[in-house]
């Protein structure tokens with residue numbers, strides 16, 4: 424088995440059954456993704472629109488492409504035909520554009536709302552107030568081509584795991600607070616919490632993550 428496939432298998436073996444692995448393949452060549460794919464794993468995460476589109480063209484069609492990077496509204500149209508899940512919806516405006524492009528493609532696009540949990544201002548995401556405004560908005564029920572599946576968050580880049588853990592706890596709390604309301608609003612599958620990367624995924628799972636996004640522990644550092 425290839426090294427990247429071996430790394431993927433080792434992580435999968437440690438994940439609880441209810442946790443999904445998104446293999447984050449940004450800046451890595453398609454040949455490496457193919458090695459992971461051939462070992463049986465089909466869920467990949469990409470950060471850049473053009474890169475995802477190019478890889479999707481040459482790789483097998485049953486790959487589940489997860490978009491995890493910052494997404495500009497004017498680029499949604501390029502990924503709308505191929506994306507399986509967008510983790511990084513950070514504004515209502517973006518959500519409406521995703522709905523529009525999903526409609527054009529006659530499909531429903533699953534989305535997570537990205538919440539700002541880190542101390543740094545560099546990491547994007549909405550605050551709780553924006554989340555609650557989306558929920559209360561009259562326009563939400565008109566967005567029939569998106570399916571809200573839950574929340575996503577990124578912790579502060581720090582060695583202090585008590586900070587990271589507290590941030591994951593805060594995301595879990597926000598999720599628990601709003602889950603029922605989103606489900607009542609018609610999003611029955613509002614069940615996911617996407618949190619945890621190579622350095623902190625074990626803590627994320629302890630704090631309730633259902634999706635971990637792991638790049639360097641599978642594909643090696645990005646230089």
Ligand SMILES: *Cc1c(COP(=O)(O)O)cnc(C)c1O
Nearest residue numbers: 447491620621622636637638639
């Ligand atoms: C790059 C990236 C990851 C993966 O990071 P690693 O530390 O390499 O596992 C996860 N989530 C997001 C949003 C990323 O941009």
